[in-house]
Amino acid sequence: MLYHGIGDLLATVVPFVREGLDQGEPVLVAMPKDRVRSLADALGADAARVQFVDMVELGANPACIIPEWRRFLDRGAGRPVRGIGEPVWAGRRDVEIDECALHESLLNVAFDEGPAWRLLCPYDVDRLPARALEEAQRTHPVVGSDGERGMDYQGHGHALSAFAGTLTAPPPTADTVPFAGHDLAGVRDLVRQLSRQAGVPADAAEDLVLAAHELATNSITHGGGSGVICAWREAGAFVVEVRDSGTIVNPLVGRELSSLSSENGRGVWMANQLCDLVQVRSTVTGTVVRLFAWVKA
Numbered sequence: 337m338l339y340h341g342i343g344d345l346l347a348t349v350v351p352f353v354r355e356g357l358d359q360g361e362p363v364l365v366a367m368p369k370d371r372v373r374s375l376a377d378a379l380g381a382d383a384a385r386v387q388f389v390d391m392v393e394l395g396a397n398p399a400c401i402i403p404e405w406r407r408f409l410d411r412g413a414g415r416p417v418r419g420i421g422e423p424v425w426a427g428r429r430d431v432e433i434d435e436c437a438l439h440e441s442l443l444n445v446a447f448d449e450g451p452a453w454r455l456l457c458p459y460d461v462d463r464l465p466a467r468a469l470e471e472a473q474r475t476h477p478v479v480g481s482d483g484e485r486g487m488d489y490q491g492h493g494h495a496l497s498a499f500a501g502t503l504t505a506p507p508p509t510a511d512t513v514p515f516a517g518h519d520l521a522g523v524r525d526l527v528r529q530l531s532r533q534a535g536v537p538a539d540a541a542e543d544l545v546l547a548a549h550e551l552a553t554n555s556i557t558h559g560g561g562s563g564v565i566c567a568w569r570e571a572g573a574f575v576v577e578v579r580d581s582g583t584i585v586n587p588l589v590g591r592e593l594s595s596l597s598s599e600n601g602r603g604v605w606m607a608n609q610l611c612d613l614v615q616v617r618s619t620v621t622g623t624v625v626r627l628f629a630w631v632k633a
Contacts, residue, residue: 337349337456337457337458337459337480338459338461338469338472338479338480339458339459339460339461340461340462341462342371342374345371345374345458345460346374346375346378348456348458349365349375349420349456349458350375350378350379352418352420352456353365353375353379353382353386353418353420354379354382356417356418356454357382357385357386359416360415361415361416361417361418362387362408362411362412362415362417362418363385363386363387363417363418363419363420364386364387364388364389364405364408364417364419364420365386365387365388365389365419365420366388366389366390366391366394366395366401366404366419366420366421366422366423367391367420367421367422367458368390368391368392368422368425369390369392371422371458372388372390375388376388387408389404391421391422391423391425392425395421395423395436395439396612396613397435397608397611397612397613397614398423398432398435398436398438398439398613399435399439399590399591399608399614400608400609401421401423401439402439402442402443402446402588402591402592403591403592405419405421405443405446405447405455406446406592409447409450409451409453412453414451416452416453416454417453417454418453418454418455418456419453419454419455419456420455420456420457420458421455421456421457422457422458422459423436423439423440423457424436424459424464424468424472425460425463425464426460426463426464429572431613431615431628432613433465433467433468433471434615435613435614435615436468437468437471437472437475437498438495438498438499440457440471440472440475440476441474441475441494441495441498442495442499442587442588442591443455443475444475444477444491444492444495445492445495445496445587445588446588446591446592448492457472457476459472470488473487473488473489474488474489474490474494475489475490475494475495476489477489477491495587496587499587499616499617499618500617500618500619501617502617503615503617503624503626506566506568506575506577507568507570509568510566510567510568510577511526511530511566511567511568512564512565512566513526513564513565513566514562514563514564514565515552515555515556515562515563515564515565516556516561516562517556517561517562519552520549520552520553520556523548523549523552523565524545524548524549526565526567527541527544527545527548527565527567527576528541528542528545530567530574531544531545531567531574531576531629534569534574534629534631535574535631535632536574536629536631540612540629541629543610543611543629544574544576544610544611544627544629546606546610547576547603547606547607547610547611547614547627548565548576548578548627550602550603550606550607551578551603551604551607551625551627552565552578553603554580554582554602554603554604555578555579555580555582558582559580559581559582559622559623560580560581560582562580563578563579563580563581564578564579564580565577565578566579569631571633572630572631572632572633573612573628573629573630573631574628574629574631575626575627575628575629576626576627577624577625577626577627578624578625578627579622579623579624579625580622580623581621581622582618582622582623583618583619583620583621583622583623584616584618584623585618586601589601589604589616590603590604590605590607590608590614590616591605591608604616604625607625607627611627611628611629612628612629612630613627613628614626614627614628615628
């Protein structure tokens, strides 16, 4: 849904929510708080029957959104459900918008083969950059309130291509260190030292250390026995990258794991829970996982 201003938004989402409630469907709304407040006010007493989630908190790392929709569907126990999800809001960093686009595309991969449900994704035409709106056209099978199939929708192939895409190269000044099975303590020490130097708060630095350790362990176990860790400071962020020669075939890695008892995807799942943002790209030649901690510019 492409909308102009709060009035235009409410004109579509209020009937959408009420239709679901009238049909006895569970409704989950995940939008920024100001949108949640406006929708709740417009719904009046009906708001008590809707589950509201602050998307700025839930979707700060877009990779955490699909698991929430999965839990919502599971709670529905096979009943029809409907949701509203607005992961792209004005002011998001370019790298966040990139990951939101990947998330929106992966939604189709995650749920197209399961039970039918309805998800409305609002996009603020007046405040979002043009590239975010263009990408929305490519990642959504239906665009607009008339239910017509999006002319630019590129299907699952778009998600798979994005997951196999490339990230910008680390800067020449990045600290780059190879590691192998006996080097995990060195990986932890390096990330801890550099994150503190970059101004990452102590708790967030330790989260980065744990995430980097888990990813390096993955590289040793599943990625050929070794890897390379890079770290650097950029505007507003400290970045840690782990790369190896392994290949991840499941583009939903780290977005579907419901239990830490599983070894398949455990490291990426943990990274998604611990870090401000995570990027994963994988091809037949190797895998790159990039961790972000936001810091003052």
